[in-house]
Amino acid sequence: MESSSLNATGKFECVCLISDEGQMQIRNPFNTVSLTPGPIGSKTIKGIFFVIRTLKEVNPDVVVTHSSTDSWLVVIARVLSRRAFPIIRVRHVSAPISTNFLTKWLYSSAAKIVTTSDAIKEHIAFRLGIDDQKIFAVPTGVDTFYFSPCKAQLKKNLRRDRAISDTTFVFGMVSTLRSWKGHSYAIRALKRLKDLDCLLIIVGDGPQFENLKIEVDALGVSERVIFRGYISDVREDLYTFDAFLQPSYANEGVSQSLLQAMACGLPVIVSDIGGLNEVVVEQVNGLLCPPRDEEYLALCMRAVIDQTFDRKCLGNTARHEVEKNHSLESMTLQMERLIESVVVK
Numbered sequence: 001m002e003s004s005s006l007n008a009t010g011k012f013e014c015v016c017l018i019s020d021e022g023q024m025q026i027r028n029p030f031n032t033v034s035l036t037p038g039p040i041g042s043k044t045i046k047g048i049f050f051v052i053r054t055l056k057e058v059n060p061d062v063v064v065t066h067s068s069t070d071s072w073l074v075v076i077a078r079v080l081s082r083r084a085f086p087i088i089r090v091r092h093v094s095a096p097i098s099t100n101f102l103t104k105w106l107y108s109s110a111a112k113i114v115t116t117s118d119a120i121k122e123h124i125a126f127r128l129g130i131d132d133q134k135i136f137a138v139p140t141g142v143d144t145f146y147f148s149p150c151k152a153q154l155k156k157n158l159r160r161d162r163a164i165s166d167t168t169f170v171f172g173m174v175s176t177l178r179s180w181k182g183h184s185y186a187i188r189a190l191k192r193l194k195d196l197d198c199l200l201i202i203v204g205d206g207p208q209f210e211n212l213k214i215e216v217d218a219l220g221v222s223e224r225v226i227f228r229g230y231i232s233d234v235r236e237d238l239y240t241f242d243a244f245l246q247p248s249y250a251n252e253g254v255s256q257s258l259l260q261a262m263a264c265g266l267p268v269i270v271s272d273i274g275g276l277n278e279v280v281v282e283q284v285n286g287l288l289c290p291p292r293d294e295e296y297l298a299l300c301m302r303a304v305i306d307q308t309f310d311r312k313c314l315g316n317t318a319r320h321e322v323e324k325n326h327s328l329e330s331m332t333l334q335m336e337r338l339i340e341s342v343v344v345k
Helices: 002-008 045-058 068-079 101-108 118-129 151-163 183-191 208-217 235-240 256-262 293-303 311-325 330-340
Strands: 015-019 034-038 063-065 087-091 110-115 135-137 169-174 200-205 225-229 244-248 268-271 286-291
Touching: 002 063, 015 045, 034 045, 045 068, 045 256, 063 068, 068 087, 068 101, 087 330, 101 118, 110 118, 110 330, 118 135, 118 151, 151 235, 169 183, 169 235, 183 208, 183 235, 183 293, 200 235, 208 225, 235 256, 244 256, 244 293, 256 268, 268 293, 286 293
Parallel strands: 015 034, 063 087, 087 110, 110 135, 169 200, 169 244, 200 225, 244 268, 268 286
Antiparallel strands: none
């Protein structure tokens, strides 16, 4: 999305190097972005020479990296090829960072460091001793025209097509199925709401799929949990939800799926952790709950169903927050300025 948006400004031509073992080739929704697949899924000599060869062909003005592996490959390729292009290192998650010499060297090799939240920015500055003036928080932006509140009739039609009753309250999650995303806590919280007519729809695939299926069966909630798998365009799934859950307990930046749900005017319930609580203000545009607390999560879910908090008001305020601070235009402008600041003219 970032590359597509930058291309659309007419100021940039973005070429994306991707792993030939990953899913990007078949899951790329942006036909305006050029993809160059190669052996960059791991830190190998083959990967380094592929990057060197590609950099020679493309001759970039700047390189933006998005993971540890591609950052190492690019930095080593730059040293070996004796090129002087600047690097912008993007870090999306708040997982702990090693403080060894090589990691500090890797991050210091970047002209700028971009994170998706202030919490990650502070973590990098503290752990690696990097001047926070070199680090910038730029949350991934949302297309607020595409992700917008759903008309009542469309919502009704979508739920009818999926055999979901109009009277059933639907909670939804959209994320990769990883342990720290908190799906297990959402499932156990749903179990506590056995007296209420509600469902949990889980959109996404990932390494925890089988474990979550086993847990759902063991808890006896298989008829109340729907696994949708990977969906390339989640808007219609968001439109079937009455509320959005993100009970993550670690590693979050400012979540893209959370912003999309808020842009659609959904009330949201999220964990009170860095990244998420930079967007959600308690009882203003959503609800915050302690991480790994299924009982409190269930109480929040019940409160939303019972209209203890005005769902429409929460959703409208959530929409306003995204329009004001997290739009696609805002992200693109910030990245545009950062790139222009490091490119040698």
